[in-house]
Amino acid sequence: MSETILKVAGVSKRFGGLQALSDVGIEIQRGQVYGLIGPNGAGKTTFFNVLTGLYTPDSGTFELAGKPYTPTAVHEVAKAGIARTFQNIRLFAEMTALENVMVGRHVRTHSGLIGAVLRTPGFKAEEKAIAERAQELLEYVGIGKYADYKARTLSYGDQRRLEIARALATDPQLIALDEPAAGMNATEKVMLRELIDRIRNDKRTILLIEHDVKLVMGLCDRMTVLDYGKQLASGTPSEVQKNPKVIEAYLGTGGH
Numbered sequence: 001m002s003e004t005i006l007k008v009a010g011v012s013k014r015f016g017g018l019q020a021l022s023d024v025g026i027e028i029q030r031g032q033v034y035g036l037i038g039p040n041g042a043g044k045t046t047f048f049n050v051l052t053g054l055y056t057p058d059s060g061t062f063e064l065a066g067k068p069y070t071p072t073a074v075h076e077v078a079k080a081g082i083a084r085t086f087q088n089i090r091l092f093a094e095m096t097a098l099e100n101v102m103v104g105r106h107v108r109t110h111s112g113l114i115g116a117v118l119r120t121p122g123f124k125a126e127e128k129a130i131a132e133r134a135q136e137l138l139e140y141v142g143i144g145k146y147a148d149y150k151a152r153t154l155s156y157g158d159q160r161r162l163e164i165a166r167a168l169a170t171d172p173q174l175i176a177l178d179e180p181a182a183g184m185n186a187t188e189k190v191m192l193r194e195l196i197d198r199i200r201n202d203k204r205t206i207l208l209i210e211h212d213v214k215l216v217m218g219l220c221d222r223m224t225v226l227d228y229g230k231q232l233a234s235g236t237p238s239e240v241q242k243n244p245k246v247i248e249a250y251l252g253t254g255g256h
């Protein structure tokens, strides 16, 4: 039986005279890979920013795993169960790969600041468990051998996978990936596809912004097409591909 993980309705966002999002709604079931596509400036990143508390929407309702949810501060969003990556990679460049993932995991820890300062036994045990889990996640995304490398020394594709490991470390209900294939070469894209498939097989749910139409069409269970902030179409990739409005506005013009 399907279970709705994310239900968003009526999201609008205006910047001055520009209507960046106009009454957008999506519904994502557990275990789906859901694509968000559209030409440059369509409102995809704005939607992600609203969903993850970076922008306050002018209107809209949100439910996460059946509970009403208000995207406020970014940290609260992570706690509620949404993790994301960014179009421009945002890692701690001078920290190791392992440390970057450990930072993500701290969203779910309990010892707090006092425990950290006093280095209580509880804190030390928790740190060890966090490091072990972080190493597992690095292995999971395929970069376990780089655990001790500084993030900035990793290849572009590996940095993107590290961002995904860090997002997974928060144990999210939903993981939102903003153009994960951007700048990747063909081999890296194949590995990314395998990784996204693996995440889906593990019953995680993914919302994906992607410009690589071939990748999106091959990977997504359902998708929404935005154009000038409006929702042109939603459905399976084959439904969307056949939609005349989509062909005219996006795919038919060669897309990206």
Ligand SMILES: Nc1ncnc2c1ncn2[C@@H]1O[C@H](COP(=O)(O)OP(=O)(O)OP(=O)(O)O)[C@@H](O)[C@H]1O
Pocket (backbone or CB within 6 Å): 015, 018, 020, 038, 039, 040, 041, 042, 043, 044, 045, 046, 047
């Ligand atoms: N903080 C902001 N202030 C003003 N305008 C903004 C802001 N953020 C986005 N916009 C505008 O909103 C519109 C939608 O932008 P958005 O970045 O969401 O599009 P996108 O679909 O993600 O595009 P891209 O594919 O280029 O990333 C654009 O016209 C953009 O200039």
